[in-house]
């Protein structure tokens with residue numbers, strides 16, 4: 074079965090993919106098919122990477138972006154989960170707040186950028202605001218979907234065991250909602266990373282998005298490429314860490330985790 | 336002792352009034368093993384849910400002489416919490432009532448009794464259907480119920496596993512003497528297990544059969560076969576046709 078390859082084969086596949094891309098990239102620039110300004114050869118990008126790394130600049134920008142994602146994501150998650158529980162528990166809250174949230178959900182976070190810049194300035198608050206907007210809904214909706222899907226048959230087991238309403242929520246409904254929540258958490262993490270870089274491209278003085286636009290102004294395509302590669306790698310790494318964390322906290326979810334990509 | 340008198344319950348299905356149970360009178364003496372048998376849709380689950388307190392009857396009442404009985408329920412599906420290990424699933428209902436140490440002791444004892452000791456740390460997804468149902472039975476037994484309600488608990492099992500689970504259930508009952516109400520659509524199973532077989536058809540009790548055969552019973556023996564034939568004969572006579580009525584406007 075191709076889905077259950079051993080780790081060794083997976084690593085092998087990844088190495089082949091990377092090697093193949095590098096070879097094509099190198100061949101294209103060596104043959105002079107594109108101008109070295111538009112697509113600098115791998116060696117040049119590598120040198121730019123080494124220079125940025127040793128000057129500490131790369132770490133500085135990466136750290137700045139990661140901090141924003143960390144804070145924004147953490148805040149969004151800690152608001153979205155309790156709010157989802159309140160929504161699921163209270164009909165009145167649902168009736169009043171649902172239309173409002175449905176309306177907000179239609180607006181892409183980046184479309185709110187101008188407003189956020191006016192309200193929050195162009196500092197950290199605005200970046201974190203963008204991230205919260207970007208990752209609130211997948212977590213919120215995931216949690217609510219998970220609660221709604223909780224198996225009535227398991228809830229009956231709780232009733233037969235004499236659990237009260239709160240105990241049923243805590244001991245049956247919450248664990249039942251976990252698979253859907255994990256999907257939401259994973260989607261959100263991807264969204265937050267993308268929205269942040271978008272925000273940093275528009276107005277920022279530090280961060281990976283800023284590194285890219287700044288390099289563009291200086292016509293340093295090699296640095297632009299370093300920035301793009303680092304964004305991709307950090308995104309992969311955080312997704313991997315989240316997956317590992319979920320696998321540890323909820324080992325029975327192994328199957329659900331693979332579906333959670335977006 | 337548990338006394339059901341004139342229990343009735345109906346459902347509204349697409350504008351029709353469907354009587355699931357009507358005029359059920361039943362006495363369950365303490366420590367007795369009663370089986371309820373009937374074709375699918377005759378109201379067995381509804382009756383059991385009323386006894387379990389998961390549904391309330393439209394008419395009639397359930398009276399218990401003395402304090403309310405502790406109830407254990409085994410459903411047709413195992414209904415285990417997929418996020419809990421076997422031992423944690425068994426302890427699920429205990430957590431509320433007794434302290435940590437007592438829980439551990441009781442769970443260990445039940446694991447031994449039901450032959451699940453080797454599986455105590457397994458997750459439900461790793462269990463076969465028979466093992467999962469055994470865990471469900473253990474989860475009900477660990478509460479030390481006075482009244483054990485079982486809704487076709489072995490229906491999804493293969494014939495071999497079902498046979499051994501039936502024998503284990505009888506031994507457990509003989510050892511602890513809870514009052515058992517066991518629902519099944521299988522006449523043979525009803526006769527092999529119950530001291531009394533209640534025959535249910537279209538929401539009414541259409542017959543009772545006392546089964547006076549010592550345990551463990553041989554389902555192919557002469558006496559069991561005679562009982563089975565008597566039960567089947569009553570269940571197969573056509574019942575009253577006035578069950579579905581159009582709602583008067």
Ligand SMILES: Nc1ncnc2c1ncn2[C@@H]1O[C@H](COP(=O)(O)OP(=O)(O)O)[C@@H](O)[C@H]1O
Nearest residue numbers: 346348353355374375376377378379380381382
């Ligand atoms: N929740 C429900 N809504 C509507 N009709 C129901 C419901 N539960 C049971 N019934 C109806 O009540 C009758 C008895 O059902 P049930 O007690 O489940 O029978 P059994 O367990 O013997 O198969 C059936 O006609 C069934 O369709």
Ligand SMILES: [Mg+2]
Nearest residue numbers: 379380381486
């Ligand atoms: Mg049923």
